[in-house]
Amino acid sequence: MIGFIQKPAAAAENIDINANAVILIDAETGKILYEKNAETVLGIASMTKMMTEYLLLEAVKEGKVKWDQTFTISPELSKMSHDDDLSNVYLRVDSAYTVEDLYSAMAIESANAATVAIAEIVAGSEANFVKLMNEKAEELGLGDFKFVNSTGLNNRDLAKHFPDVVGGAEEENVMSARAVAKLAYQILKDFPEVLETSSIPEKTFAEGTKDRFVMDNWNWMLEGYRDIADRYSYYQQFTYEGLDGLKTGSTNFAGFCFTGTASRDGVRYITVVMGTKSQTERFVETKKLLDFAFNNFSKEELVPAEYVVKGTETVPVSKGKEDQVKVHSADAISSIVTPAEQENFDTVVKLDKDKLNEEGALTAPIKKGDKIGTVTIQFKDGEAVYLSSEGQKSMTVDLIAAENVEKANWFVLMMRGIGGFFGDLWGSVSSTVKGWF
Incomplete structure (x- = not known):
């Protein structure tokens, strides 16, 4: 159950x-x-x-x-x-x-x-x-x-x-x-x-x-x-x-x-x-x-299609022309609820770990509509019981990319690498100098 x-x-x-x-x-x-x-x-x-x-x-x-x-x-x-x-x-x-x-x-x-x-x-x-x-x-x-x-x-x-x-x-x-x-x-x-x-x-x-x-x-x-x-x-x-x-x-x-x-x-x-x-x-x-x-009870749309979850408006991107991608829900989530339940729930985002690198970023290229994870409704008074797991799935929809992110060319990636190297070097020097005082 x-x-x-x-x-x-x-x-x-x-x-x-x-x-x-x-x-x-x-x-x-x-x-x-x-x-x-x-x-x-x-x-x-x-x-x-x-x-x-x-x-x-x-x-x-x-x-x-x-x-x-x-x-x-x-x-x-x-x-x-x-x-x-x-x-x-x-x-x-x-x-x-x-x-x-x-x-x-x-x-x-x-x-x-x-x-x-x-x-x-x-x-x-x-x-x-x-x-x-x-x-x-x-x-x-x-x-x-x-x-x-x-x-x-x-x-x-x-x-x-x-x-x-x-x-x-x-x-x-x-x-x-x-x-x-x-x-x-x-x-x-x-x-x-x-x-x-x-x-x-x-x-x-x-x-x-x-x-x-x-x-x-x-x-x-x-x-x-x-x-x-x-x-x-x-x-x-x-x-x-x-x-x-x-x-x-x-x-x-x-x-x-x-x-x-x-x-x-x-x-x-x-x-x-x-x-x-x-x-x-x-x-x-x-x-x-x-x-x-x-x-x-009544059937209510709790989350509309293309819903942007607060706190997960974007996901970091590696090797892309942009360093992040906007995300939203693919579909709406509706449920049979009481009036009290209509506002008494949380939206929980779960990113697909298989699609993230060690730094927790997606790797470009990314196409609009690519599945990145899921959005799930969780009622605050306790998770509802369904006759089967299929019913429970009705409370979950895909989290998808809202835009394309193209892969950056080799020159941009190289310059980022150089910039990152000197940035790290400068940060190290600065820390050393501050240590003198």
Whole structure:
């Protein structure tokens, strides 16, 4: 982990989130703005499906899977899809469904049999897919995780239809809130199109067949519910401006969970709430987090492009027509901050030692735009914590030369050498003479 926890805002002390684990991050950089028990490993239920989505979207991007390709349903999958104790859409034996339809069923209805179908499409079997899940989690650096199935179900519910489960008979997928946030952060970075589906409040599956089913998104905070029929009026108390994802989940083991994301005025936040006591409480607590974020933070340009750091306006130059070069930042540095943080930071310059001689000078020639070092923002109240080192890098930009410095010709260098020799000689004589008196 980079840095140490910085208290985001005084208001954070007044937040009372009724959940077993919570985290709030900036979706652009992964900066952690608030967390509680975020490293505790807990059940994640159907939030699991974000990893299944990631692997499917990756397979589509790599051309291994196509949205319009079809998949034929096995008797086992069909039986599972008719298990009314599980969230599902009905799938018929020997019927073919497109990958896109199965994906929509998974993302919107949290359909479990459709999810297993996607696992089989991508990896050939559920067991192979679970292996891919754990490998990808390791690759993404999620840290605290264990996947035993593609759905987030307890293995006993999966074993009713597929006895050869991965892991123990009563196991479920587990992650820390921080790991879940990082998965959400990564899927939004790599596949932002995931929001096109996660933001759909209602969609019809198997239109025109006897299995026609209206899928209601389990995410009741979506704004689109306001435009749907009166039967959704109950959901309107939870809708949240700018919220468009990502995934709910619930089991007896995990409690009620929700990974949310909302965007306003070009700023996006990600929230994770784990282990609430009811279906609605997860949305109430998410609203508290998002209100805290939008009311206390804003994205501000802390350092503009071509910023000149006081005390490092120039860098010495050796063998150049000029003996120094002007320097400034290459780019601006922006961050999600509180009003107090906007002025409460230092700019730290670090010169590239490999480019300096023994006297600490650059050697000409130097071209405008050459990288000379870095400029970093450091908050005085403590270095902010990010989900990864990539986020920390957002606080650093290159320090570059603001002008050209040509190499001096041999004659100038010679005369400087002679001048330096006689200057040193005169200095030595002067010191000796002064010593006589």
